[in-house]
Amino acid sequence: KAGVTQTPRYLIKTRGQQVTLSCSPISGHRSVSWYQQTPGQGLQFLFEYFSETQRNKGNFPGRFSGRQFSNSRSEMNVSTLELGDSALYLCASSLASRRDTQYFGPGTRLTVL
């Protein structure tokens, strides 16, 4: 089985712009979660989608949003970028429940100048 793929792998944007990141889960996985990783804050949960519905959300401002398509692929969008949004954004997919392993993609490295 192919693993979780994320595109693009690297992205450079300037303050005020918006960005869309894409995640393709493992075939058959219906849950997709997004995490932000920074040196200062570590790994923080952004949100989780299951069957095209947001099931869970972390403590991030409304500038961070996402969606999931019928084929389970997911996108996250960040509007009005700030310098502090520079981070590695990781996507993880799993079957459905808490007991299931989350499989992570390689991440998208976003740099905001």
Added chain:
Amino acid sequence: AQSVTQLDSQVPVFEEAPVELRCNYSSSVSVYLFWYVQYPNQGLQLLLKYLSGSTLVKGINGFEAEFNKSQTSFHLRKPSVHISDTAEYFCAVSVAQGGSEKLVFGKGTKLTVNP
């Protein structure tokens, strides 16, 4: 709120030495615990997980972890490390929230294996 504490931010060891990476979590009714490893410029890879049953969990690459409910700990061990084990290791707990779940991660422990 659930939290995870990794007690050491950096652990240097020599090749073939044993290593223990420590992890403590805040208690909950049911706890699912995970250890992930992250190599440079890569995503996270699952090493092992504890769901229930035997408190000693064996994972990939010779790693194992022991769940200790009374100590609320889930320490990761390897009896003999290799240079290739150099990476960052994250302990995580699965938290039930609003009919769903999320992983809460510790801050990570950077393991450096020296020749």
